[in-house]
Amino acid sequence: MIILSVESSCDETSVSIIRDGINVLSNIVLSQIDIHKAYGGVVPEIASREHIKGITMVFEKALNIANIKKDEIDLVAVTKGPGLIGSLLIGVNAAKAFAFSNDIDIVGVHHIAGHIYANALTKDLVFPLICLVVSGGHTELILMKEHFDFRKLGETMDDAVGEAYDKVARTVGLGYPGGPLVDELAFTGEPNYKMPDISLGKTYNFSFSGIKSHVINLVHNIKQRNEEINIPDLCASFQETVSEVLVTKSIRAIEEYDAKMFMIAGGVAANKGLRKKIDERINNVEVIVPEFKYCTDNAAMIGVAGYYQYLKTKKTDNMRLNGSSRIDLV
């Protein structure tokens, strides 16, 4: 089964062609990151304008590289949300127009299902499994007992972990996107700054606004005293506390639900500090992490998720399919 998939929920315009949910024939990602750098974050209206500029070119490249004909495509899968609405609507309508023009069925796919299924490109999923979803917009612990069956065990009560990383980066004057820079600097420092307890006790929920405010206040106070901030140490302290809470709750979920597999998903899954801690601490179940190129937004992951969604539900959408900025996975 050949799926053409489309992802445009934020600032990446992406089209992929994938066979049987595993064989990526092409995965074109047109990133706008350099455009948004000047603004210190993604500007929604600019993102939408860039999506429509690039969309047909990205389709064309994906088809050329995969070297398949349109009539070989069995299904179109597209991110229906969550994300920036103006951005989503470009992908959804381009995908509908493509599906309609070529008489192909279409399915709308949840963006987070895509991030989770990026892992299936690394290894076959084994159930039950626990997935830690960490990105700029999400922090969730998900239990899966079979394919395309998601149960949310917990989520962030305030900021997403990626958001907190970016805020810390801005506070100490690093560029955009700041998360990866904090991660990098953390490895050159020691966790010497005291951080607040963010464990929230026994729940599977998270909270990162407290530690974010703590860092902002800390930096403010150090500056007031005219002292130097040790940025690597600050990054190391922040990263240690955050990755510790993520991994500790993951381990508890793995034990409680007798998981056979643990995986991480989302943009922050590329975080090396988090990967290292998982490596050190989670040893009694199989651990998979997505390849770096499938951590950030891309259409291949939507194609994989669309494949398993279709196998499980046998349902397709119609031409009324719409994008939605807020939509729950479960």
Add this chain to the structure above:
Amino acid sequence: MKKLLKRLVIDSASKFLYIALYNDLECLGKYYAEGNNDHSVKLMSEIERIFVSNNIKVKDLDEIIIGIGPGSYTGLRIGVVVAKMFAWNNKIPVRTVSSLAMFASSSSFNGLILSEIDARRGNSFLGLYRKTGKTLVLEDEEKLSNLENYKESIKESFEVVSKGEPNIEVLLNSDILTQVKDIHGLNPNYLRITEAERNLS
């Protein structure tokens, strides 16, 4: 016998959505309604309805005429991206036309027509056209301005139009359509840069 041309005409630049399928000047099916932030739901589903009832496929089209704004409404991009995909997928020629000209073409008034699309915050996208019989001519450069202020600058009598179904005969008969040479380059006409870009410079 001259072959009849099948044309799809789309305009989604304002809160009104217009879709029509023509066989030369004969309308085979259409949709025209004020939307409720739902162009994304309506556009493709109405195109499907019109095409299915006429037993026509996208590949059967000879031309697409797309209203490219000006506008700021998210809906504008929905019409343009569908036209762009259809044209790219099936190598169908596309001509663009100002959405303001489309409104102006709907008027039966002979003389000056001020075409308006709301741009929020007291501003409008404005186009001043002169209609003589079945021909439209742009009288003044399209702009983003306050409607009342702009009205005062017009010295003749005129009619204001801010909705209406385009008149295909007038559009085809006027020198206001622009052939798209490279389909990848087809973009809406926003008429202004984004607020973020303005603040940056």
